[in-house]
Amino acid sequence: MHSHIIVGTAGHIDHGKTTLIKALTGIETDRLKEEKARGITIENGYAHLTLQDGRTIGFIDVPGHEKFVRTMISGAMGIDVALLIIAADEGIKAQTIEHMNIINHLNIRKGLIVLSKTDLVDAMRIDALKNDVMKVILNTALESYPIFTYSAFIEASLLPIRNYFQELEAFENKDKEDANPRLFIDRKFTKKGFGTIVTGTLLDGSVKVGDRLFLYPSEKSLKVKGIQAYGLDAESASYGQRVAINLSLDLDQIDKGNLITGIEHLKPTMIIDAKIDFDSNVSHWQRLRLYHGTNEILCRLVIKEDDIQDHLDSQTNVQLRLESPIYARTNDPIILRAYSPIYMVGGGIITNPYGRKGIIEDQFKGTADQVFSIFLNEAHITDNLEPLHLLSGLSVDTFNNAVRSLVETQQLIQFNDLYFTSITYEAIKSYTFETVRNYHLKEPLSKGINKETLFSKLNDRFRSNGLHRKAFSQFIVSDDSLVIEGEYIRLATFKVAYSQRQLSVKNDVIKFINEYHQPIVPISELLLLNYDKNIIKEMVYHLINYEILVKINDENVMGMEIYNQSLSQLYTYFKSCKELSVSDFKVLTGFSRKATVLLLEHFDNKMITRRNENTRILLKR
Numbered sequence: 001m002h003s004h005i006i007v008g009t010a011g012h013i014d015h016g017k018t019t020l021i022k023a024l025t026g027i028e029t030d031r032l033k034e035e036k037a038r039g040i041t042i043e044n045g046y047a048h049l050t051l052q053d054g055r056t057i058g059f060i061d062v063p064g065h066e067k068f069v070r071t072m073i074s075g076a077m078g079i080d081v082a083l084l085i086i087a088a089d090e091g092i093k094a095q096t097i098e099h100m101n102i103i104n105h106l107n108i109r110k111g112l113i114v115l116s117k118t119d120l121v122d123a124m125r126i127d128a129l130k131n132d133v134m135k136v137i138l139n140t141a142l143e144s145y146p147i148f149t150y151s152a153f154i155e156a157s158l159l160p161i162r163n164y165f166q167e168l169e170a171f172e173n174k175d176k177e178d179a180n181p182r183l184f185i186d187r188k189f190t191k192k193g194f195g196t197i198v199t200g201t202l203l204d205g206s207v208k209v210g211d212r213l214f215l216y217p218s219e220k221s222l223k224v225k226g227i228q229a230y231g232l233d234a235e236s237a238s239y240g241q242r243v244a245i246n247l248s249l250d251l252d253q254i255d256k257g258n259l260i261t262g263i264e265h266l267k268p269t270m271i272i273d274a275k276i277d278f279d280s281n282v283s284h285w286q287r288l289r290l291y292h293g294t295n296e297i298l299c300r301l302v303i304k305e306d307d308i309q310d311h312l313d314s315q316t317n318v319q320l321r322l323e324s325p326i327y328a329r330t331n332d333p334i335i336l337r338a339y340s341p342i343y344m345v346g347g348g349i350i351t352n353p354y355g356r357k358g359i360i361e362d363q364f365k366g367t368a369d370q371v372f373s374i375f376l377n378e379a380h381i382t383d384n385l386e387p388l389h390l391l392s393g394l395s396v397d398t399f400n401n402a403v404r405s406l407v408e409t410q411q412l413i414q415f416n417d418l419y420f421t422s423i424t425y426e427a428i429k430s431y432t433f434e435t436v437r438n439y440h441l442k443e444p445l446s447k448g449i450n451k452e453t454l455f456s457k458l459n460d461r462f463r464s465n466g467l468h469r470k471a472f473s474q475f476i477v478s479d480d481s482l483v484i485e486g487e488y489i490r491l492a493t494f495k496v497a498y499s500q501r502q503l504s505v506k507n508d509v510i511k512f513i514n515e516y517h518q519p520i521v522p523i524s525e526l527l528l529l530n531y532d533k534n535i536i537k538e539m540v541y542h543l544i545n546y547e548i549l550v551k552i553n554d555e556n557v558m559g560m561e562i563y564n565q566s567l568s569q570l571y572t573y574f575k576s577c578k579e580l581s582v583s584d585f586k587v588l589t590g591f592s593r594k595a596t597v598l599l600l601e602h603f604d605n606k607m608i609t610r611r612n613e614n615t616r617i618l619l620k621r
Contacts, residue, residue, distance in 0.1 A: 004055070004056055004057075004058065004238065004239075004240035004241045005055065005056075005057045005058070005080050005081060005168060005240065006057075006058045006060065006078050006079050006080045006081070006201055006240055006241075006242065007057055007058065007059050007060070007079065007080070007081045007082070007083050007165075008059075008060045008079035008081070008082055008083065008108075009021065009059065009060065009061050009083045009084075009085060010082055010083065010084045010085070010099035010100070010102070010103060011084055011085035011086060011087075011095075011096055011099060012086070012087070012090065012093040012094075012095045012096045012099075013095065014087070015085050015086060015087035015090065015096075015116055015117075016085055016087060016116035016117055016150075016152070017061055017083075017085045018061050019116075019152050020083075020085060020114060020116065020150060020152075020161075021047050021059045021061050022047070023152065023158055024047075024049055024059070024158070024161065024162060024165070025047040025048060025049045025059060027047035027048070047059045047061065048230040048231070048242070049165065051165065051166055051168075052166060056229075056230055056241075057165055057168070058201075058230060058240075058241065058242040059083075060078075060079065060201075060242075078200075078201030078202075078203050078240070079106070079108055080108070080110060080240065081108070081110045081111050081112075081168065082103045082108045082110075082111030082112075082142070082145075083111060083112055083114065084096075084099065084100065084103065084111065084112070084113045084114070084142065084145070085113075085114045085116050086113065086114070086115055086116065086129070086133065087115075087116050087117045088115045088116065088117050088118045088120060088121045088125060088126055088129055088149070089117050089120040089121055089125075091129055091132065092129075092132055092133065092136060097136070098344050100136065100137065100140065100142060101279055101344050101347070102335055102344075102347065103140075103141060103142055104140040104141045104142060104277075104347075105277060105333070105335055105346065105347020105348060106141075106333045106335070106347065107141050107333065107349075108141055109141045109144065110168075111142065111145045112145050112146050112147075112148060112161070112164055113133060113137075113142070113145045113146070113147045113148070114147075114148045114149070114150050114161060115129055115130070115133075115147065115148070115149045115150065116150050116151070116152075117151060117152075118149045118150065118151045118154075118157070119151040119152075119153050119154060126149060130147055133147060134147075146164065148160055148161050148164070176203070176204045176205070176239045176240075177205070177206075177238070177239065177395070178205075178394070178395040178396050179204035179205045179239070179394070179395075180204065180205050180261055180262040180263050181202060181204060181205035181206060181207045181211075181213065181239075181260070181261060181262050182202075182203045182204040182205065182259065182260070182261045182329075183198075183200040183201065183202050183203060183207075183243070183245075183259070183260045183261075184200055184201075184203070184257065184258070184259055184260075184293035184294040184295070185198045185199070185200050185254065185255070185256055185257065185258045185259075185260065185294065186199060186200050186201075186256060186294050187199040187200075187256070188251060188254050188255075188256060189251070190251050191246075194225075194226065194246050195225070195246060195247070195248075195250075196246070196247045196248075196249055196250060196251045196254065197244050197245065197246050197247070198244070198245055198247060198254060198260070199242070199243065199244045199245075200242075200243065200260075200294070201240075201241070201242055201243075202237055202238065202239050202240065202241050202242075202243050203239060204239050205238075205239055205262065206236055206237060206238040206239065207224055207227065207236065207237055207243070207245065207262075208224070208227070208235055208236035208237075209224055209225070209226060209227055209235050209236070210223070210224060211223070211224045211262070212224075212262075213260050213261065213262055214260070214261055214262070214263065214264050214266065215249065215253075215254065215258055215259070215260055216258060216259040216260075216261070216266055216268070216327050217258070217259075217268060217325065217327075218253065218258070219265070219266075220249060220253060221264075222247050222248050222249050222260075223247070223248040224245055224246070224247065224248075225246040225247065225248055226245070226246035227243060227244070227245055227246070228243065228244040228245075229241045229242065229243050229244075230242060245260070256294060257293070257294045257295045259293065259327045261327075263387065264387075265387075266327055267354070267377075267378065268325035268326060268327055269322070269325060269326060269327075269328060269353050269354050269355070270321070270322045270325050271319060271320070271321055271322065271354070271355035271356065271357065272319070272320050272322070272326075272328060272350050272352065272353055272354075272355050273317065273318070273319050273320075273350070273351045273352035273355040273360055274317075274318055274319075274320060274334060274348055274349065274350050274351055275315045275316070275317055275318075275348045275349055275351050276315065276316055276318050276336065276346045276347065276348040277315055277316075277346050277347060277348055278316065278345060278346035279344050279345060279346050280338075280343070280344070280345055280346070282301055282303070282345055282346075283301075284301065284302065284303045285300050285301065285302065286300070286301045286338075286339075287299070287300055287301075287339040288300070288301055288320075288336050288337065288338060288339055288345060289336065289337040289338070289339060289342065290320060290322065290326075290334055290335075290336060291334060291335040291336075291337070292326055292328060292332060292334050292350075293326075293332075295326060297322050297323065297324045297326055298322075298323040298324070298339065299320045299321055299322045299323060300320070300321040300323075301318060301319075301320060301336075302318060302319035302320070302321060302360065303316070303318050304317065304318075304360055315348065317351070317360050318360065319355050319360045320355075321357075328350050328353040329350070329353060329392070330350060330351065330352065330353060330370045330373075330392065331349050331350065331351075332349065332350045332353070333347065333348070333349055334347060334348060334349065334350060335347040352373050354373065354374070354376075354377035354378070367392075367394060367398055367399075367401075367402045368402040368405045368406055368409075368411075370392060370394070370402070371388070371392055371394070371399060371402040371403060371406065372402075372406055372411055372412070372421075374388050374392055375388065375406075375412065375419070375421050376421060376423075379419075380420065380421045380423070380424035380462075381418065381419070381420050381421075381424060381462075382418070382419055383417045383418050383419070385399075385403065385419070403419070407419075410422055413425040415474040415475065415478055416474065418474055420475075424462070425475070427462070428458065428462060428472070428475060429475070429479065431458070431461055431462075432454070432458065432472075432475070432476070432479070432482070433481060433482075433491070435449070435454060435457055435458075436448070436449055436454070436482065436489060436490065436491055437491060440490070440491060440494050444496065444497065445496060445498075445502065445538060445539070445542035446488075446542065446545060447485060447488045447490065447542075447545040447546060448483075448485065448488035448489050448490030448494070449488065449489055449490070450487055450488060450489075451484070451487050451488065451489055452487075454472075454476075454489055455472055455473075458472050476489060480492065481493075488545070496542075496546075501535075502535075502539065505529075505531050505535055505536060505539045506539055506542075506543070508529055508531075509526055509529070509536065509539055509540065509543065510543070510548065510559075512525075512526060512529065513526075513549070513557070513558075513559050514559065518591070518592060518594075518595050519558055519559070519562050519566075519589075519591055519595055519599075520552055520556050520557070520558050520591075520595045520598050520599065521556065521557055521558065522555055522556055523537075523540060523555055523556065523557060524555065526540060526557075540557060544557065547560055548560055550563040552598055552599065552602045553598070553601070553602065553605075556598060558599075566589050566591075566599060567603075567608075569585075569588045569589060570585070570588075570603065570608070570609075570618075571618075573585075573588060574618040578617065579612070579615040579616065579617060580609070580615060580616045580617075580618075581614060581615050581616075582596055582597060582600065582614075585599075585600060600616060603616075604616070607619050607620065608620060
């Protein structure tokens with residue numbers, strides 16, 4: 001059972017959030033001297049409460065004044081339960097409404113509302129305030145929140161609130177449990193004897209001492225030297241916990257807002273698609289403030305033309321063009337505020353963290369669509385699904401089921417452990433076919449295009465790396481329209497069609513070799529035939545490719561039939577003898593000494609034999 005719950009406070013300045021948390025936990029969350037002096041919370045404060053069943057609730061005491069709403073949003077991303085506090089004497093204020101909107105946009109559907117400082121007002125005022133609150137939260141994520149009354153001077157008023165937390169059910173999330181660890185840094189400091197320490201809410205996955213993690217955007221590798229959860233040393237921590245992590249990096253290499261994760265080479269994004277509930281009028285290309293994790297990023301709003309007129313009070317698919325990169329996942333919550341003057345615009349979730357200009361994706365219909373989008377943006381060809389799984393934020397089973405569904409619908413093409421997006425597969429197939437076909441047109445006598453030449457062309461076209469070579473090999477083997485013959489690839493329908501002149505050259509070359517007084521024929525002798533020398537050379541190499549002739553060296557060729565006969569004689573000899581001399585092989589074949597030496601040197605180059613002073617031994621059959 002997942003035993004960690006994060007509760008985030010919300011509400012106007014000086015409405016009693018910090019006081020209530022201290023009453024519940026005994027922990028003072030006003031940490032900074034400035035906070036103590038001013039009596040307000042400037043940065044997020046943290047406390048925890050251990051329940052009777054051993055579960056731990058972490059409290060994030062977020063700032064209440066407008067100037068620090070950004071900090072409030074940064075704390076809210078990892079919140080499971082919202083605790084909204086409204087002072088009975090002051091009632092609902094502007095920042096109260098904004099905090100309510102943030103809770104609603106973050107879709108935090110579990111929470112409670114506490115009317116504080118009730119000792120300062122009468123019962124009629126409390127009832128009137130309850131009615132006002134219920135009207136405001138109607139049709140929002142907060143409408144099911146119970147409302148409690150509390151006074152710091154009435155001890156009994158704390159008990160119902162404490163009981164609410166005791167009765168909270170555990171929050172299970174298989175996708176978060178199986179996901180790669182992810183934490184946005186909200187504090188950093190050094191401690192003598194330990195070094196650099198960062199804090200944050202572990203949004204996904206788990207970490208343990210000794211883990212190797214990565215810091216973004218610097219992409220630095222780091223090691224977890226120690227972990228504290230709720231003030232206690234721990235060997236590990238899991239999603240939903242407030243943690244302090246002792247890292248193997250210097251403090252000046254880390255900034256607040258940085259991301260720590262287990263994913264190496266994580267790709268940032270500058271374009272995201274999102275589904276947004278708008279609170280106020282907006283316009284296409286309006287400059288906005290985007291809040292994600294612990295970061296505030298300026299962006300431009302892109303709205304579909306059909307949605308510009310009617311986007312309020314409904315979820316709208318939009319695109320956000322960012323001015324700075326972020327590291328995001330599908331379904332991450334975001335908040336939008338106007339650039340200037342600053343006010344709440346809306347909020348929602350990221351539907352596609354890797355958007356494309358000109359395309360605004362609708363909300364995904366299912367996890368298969370989410371996974372396919374990751375393939376499109378990250379790996380059109382891959383033999384390693386793990387990085388894509390980590391980016392998805394899905395459980396292993398959910399991710400694998402999505403991949404199987406994509407294969408069944410042929411959005412992904414699978415060859416053994418390789419996966420192609422259908423778009424890339426068709427592009428490779430079309431380009432390969434055209435490349436081989438054009439080669440046949442240009443070189444009609446060739447056996448086919450050399451594999452290395454084709455792979456080089458494919459790499460140049462589809463981004464060069466070792467994986468693509470493996471992918472191209474498996475693709476070509478699977479394609480019935482292509483045939484592999486040794487080092488050559490041809491179309492299955494290809495057949496050599498000689499012109500009358502080419503056929504005449506072929507016949508004369510073969511006749512010359514068969515009638516030559518030696519088994520090994522110098523190419524220079526063939527060039528004396530009554531044809532253009534280039535045409536003769538082309539035909540000689542064509543006959544070599546089709547194994548009618550054998551290339552002995554750069555200057556000499558030999559007919560395949562007599563070559564195979566000589567090779568057979570060599571193997572037969574070595575069945576009874578361990579060494580072979582030039583004179584031995586000359587006697588076996590009946591060749592001249594010059595031809596014998598040339599052929600033996602050819603066998604040496606092919607590593608069939610190896611010369612040992614004046615004799616040769618057999619290396620392979």
